[in-house]
Amino acid sequence: MDTFLGTVHGLAWAVYVGGALIMELVLRHAQVYMRPSQVGVVCQRAGQRYRWWALASLAVLGFTGALMVLRLDGAELAARAGSPALSLDDSYGRTLVLLAALWLVLLAIVGEIAFRVHPAMHARVSSSMSEQQVRRERRRMGAAIQRMNRLLRLELAGALLALALGTTLRLGGIA
């Protein structure tokens, strides 16, 4: 059971971090060579899929992570190198709390991307709009794209930090 949980947890991390990295390092790079109109279509499609993958991965991470903590045996834990303990007085316990906090932050960022920023990136321009309204709409979209870029980078940094923190748990934590 522990191997199964560890595998599912590891897979969810890989999907989440790998997805964030591909969006940042591969998709952004490819956009330079594409026509602006196609960039919009690809980003919209990729973004739609990515947000559900990211949300599902985070849900799996939270669920399997909580189960793994619940299944921790105090005696078995104390027998590990450095005798870690599930307490705020110990680096292991503090690292776990930090990880839980980071998970919440990542969930908030992905939620913001999925339910607010991504829908705001869609253009709502029609032939009946005045020039001023079209300009305002374009400004709004530009602001949403910039906000999306900032959030994606913040998310990637948070995901990498959480992955690093999680890895330190095997060695007793670092916080």
Place this chain on the structure above:
Amino acid sequence: MNLASINWPLLIYSVFHAVAIAVYLGGAIAMEFILMPAQSAIPPAQAQVMGEKTSDRFLKIVWGALAVIVVTGFLRLYELNFLTAGWPPFKSPLDFDHSYGRTLFAMLLVWTLLVLNGAVMTFVLRPRLSGRMAAGTSAAQATSSQNARISAARWVQYLSRADIVLAMLAVLLGASLGLGGLL
């Protein structure tokens, strides 16, 4: 536990090892299930440009990740005192008598398969996919070249999916190592 008692080299190698695995597996899944479907939403000529650029960049990331995985894997074993400079280099439990050793050798085998797949994709299939037809090419040559490209694209897809399955297997084996191995 205090910070002074942490084995910092082991910790740094472990972090890089985990990030490289996440980049490899998560990247392959994202390419297959996020970027490929998005690519199908634009005209074929643009989709080909996007496919070439994303694949070129991703292959570089893949080779980097595979290199980091094996280097940090061996460095971790060294820090854990499972490797020696003498002969044989592997110390107990890195032998076929222990589940830990068998599982680790299976992981090494999976890594080798991933490298082989990566080499076939980089040096055999990618050049076929990105080949340009010269002026004066006959209709028969153009058809043959087109068929070769379609076949290469199909093989890239098969190998990419095989890579995802192999990498998931490696994660399963790796997760079991913390509990003494699986095999």
